[in-house]
Amino acid sequence: AQSVSQHNHHVILSEAASLELGCNYSYGGTVNLFWYVQYPGQHLQLLLKYFSGDPLVKGIKGFEAEFIKSKFSFNLRKPSVQWSDTAEYFCAVNAGFGNEKLTFGTGTRLTIIP
């Protein structure tokens, strides 16, 4: 069965600091990987996704993530965070061809201090 681990439950950063949120998954086969964001009072929105090809994927709002197959990781990064990045971030995996289910991590709450 597929599972996702997000080790950082709550991260607090100052504006302009660099960000890296960890995500590890367990599944030995082909995976599709996602980062979703939930801003306060809003619904889940897709930040970026990886299906195949270049393991470094770029998403909206300056976020990027790197798929490292050997480490089963898909960490999210941003070089310089803004106060508006305050939100909850969820990593999700969809494993195997024809598998419709998204399995989410427990989420990381990011607080940016102005």
Added chain:
Amino acid sequence: DTGVSQNPRHKITKRGQNVTFRCDPISEHNRLYWYRQTLGQGPEFLTYFQNEAQLEKSRLLSDRFSAERPKGSFSTLEIQRTEQGDSAMYLCASRPSAASDAPQWTQYFGPGTRLLVL
């Protein structure tokens, strides 16, 4: 594109009552998903539809839960004889068919229905 909509947004009920939630997916999205999210957790998959056919159900979906999508458009999720453990946010998502030009495999989420069982 008005996005996925869900109604009601909030529901408070007493234990033992039945509740029904509605989800309207993005127009022409043939796949529709239900997830449940409890405090401090990520969303957990409950079930999904391709058009009107319910193709997968999680073990989380007990006999008290039933979901339908009768005409392949909107969907309803009913919980019978609610229990306090059913308190959660119920999320709906949809995506287009893989044959379309839209980005594949991206599930678009609605705002959710927050259920509180007293």
